[in-house]
Amino acid sequence: MQPRPVRLVPQLVPQLVPDAASHVAPATAAPIAMGSHGSSMAPRMVMGSMGLVSAAVACRKHRKLSGIRSVNANLTRCRAEGEADPLLAEAKAAAEAAKLQLEAAKLRAEADELRKATATAQRKERAVRILGSDEVMGIGLPELMARLQEEGTELTGEQGLALAQAMGFQEEPYFFRLEDLASEAFDKKLSAIQAENVKARQAEAKKREEERANQAANAANAASSTTVSPEMGEVVNDDRSLGPRLTGSLAYILPLTEAFKFMLPLVQQFHPLGVIFGPITLLTVLLNTIPFIPLILFVTFIIFAQVKDIPRLVRFNLEQAVLIDMALTLPSFILSTLEFSGNLEVASILGGLTFALTFGISVYAVLCNLDGKDPDGVPLISNVTKNVVDRGTFFDPPKEDNK
Known part of the structure; x- marks a missing residue:
């Protein structure tokens, strides 16, 4: 089987x-x-x-x-498991942060390069502008200072020498080429000089502001002191006897003799006017014969009007006479213009009106003085006179002071 x-x-x-x-x-x-x-x-x-x-x-x-x-x-x-692990997540975050930092560093480097290139181009453009063309070989120090002044930078002699030394020039003649003007050393020194100039201007402006503030404070203190001086019991010489009245009245000789000059064409045409205003004519001739007498009287009136020991009535009239004399400057200019243009008749009429107005004010002031009152009814001029005599200023006090 x-x-x-x-x-x-x-x-x-x-x-x-x-x-x-x-x-x-x-x-x-x-x-x-x-x-x-x-x-x-x-x-x-x-x-x-x-x-x-x-x-x-x-x-x-x-x-x-x-x-x-x-x-x-x-x-x-x-x-x-890695995503669930905090250490691994932290390591990944650190790696991402490092990557971002590297990118940022690259961007900064590119920005710096771009900034440097821009600064170089600007320096070269300014150098060409100073020279006028890039084909010019160079420029001397005086011409450089003039060109910089056109650019808005004003240099002193010391600053110009410092600028030349900063470029390495030791002796004259100082010759600035295009490369020198476009160099970083030139730009750095010029920027420093500009900064110094700005600081100096700021300091000067601050000093001026402080001076103005001090002056305003002093003026305010003076105004407040003069305003409250009567309340504080300050003694004011308000003698209104015959002597101060006559002295105050004589102050208007200054504006009268000044205004009578405008009247001379009419006096020459109408001789009786010379007889009527004989004393004024005589005073006018005497004051204008001696040089600078009207000017000396003008300054003397201003000084005496500020002396506190002189009676207030006299100081008021002296100051008001000065202001009237100053106000005659405007019609004097107008009349001179008319005479120059050949309008003698119009000039004569206006001159007569000016003298008449001045004569009327003077008569009013003399009458007030003889009566022992202040001649403060002259429009505008009397108000300014009060401010000058009582407060030392040409302007009215603020509303709060009036209250």
Whole structure:
């Protein structure tokens, strides 16, 4: 009896290669069945061997696929664990921050390069503007200072020498070429000089403001002191005896003699006017014969009007006479213009009216003085006179002071 080894193959294969049983069973079933019906042993052995080889290959493929699946699962698990790990997340954040810092450093470097290029271009443009053209060889120090002044930067002699020394020039003549004017050293020194000039102007402006503030404070103190001086019991010389009355009346000689000059054309035409105003005519001739007498009287009246020891009535009349004399400047200018243009008749009429007005004011003031009263009825001029005599200012006090 022959052995039957082939029939054991389907039973051994699942035991040897369990994972390949499902792949081998269909392939080996048919050959085994054929061998059981009388086929020769060799074909059955060959078919059995082929089944074993196929089973082994299938097993290897299955194991390889299983290994790949396990590796992918491990990688997925590692990634998930890494994302959940705070240390790993912190390391990733640090790496991103370092990357951003590197990019920022690159941007800063590019910005610095762009800034330097812009500054260089601006320096060269200014140098060409100072020279007038890039074809000019250079420029001397005096001409450079003049060109810079046109640019808005005024240099003193010392600053000009300092600028030349900053460029390395030791002795004259100082000659600035295009390269020198466009250099960084020139720009740095010029910027320093400009900063010094700005500080000096600011200090000077601050000093002027302080001086104005001090003057305003002094004026306010003086005004307040003169305003409250009567309440504080300050003694004011208000002597209105005959002497101060006559002295105050004589103060109007100054404006009368000044206004009588406008009357001379009419006096020459109408001689009786010279007889009527004989004393005034004589005083006018005497005052104009001696040089500078009217000017000396004018200054003397101003000085005495500020002396507090002089009676107030006298000071009031002196100040008012000065203001009337100053007011005659305007008609004098108008009459001179008319005479120059040939309108002599109009000039004579206006001159007579001016003298008549001045004469009327003087008569009014003399009458008030003889009566012992202040001649404060002259429009505008009397108000200014009060402010000057009582407060030392030409303007009215604020409303709060009046209250």
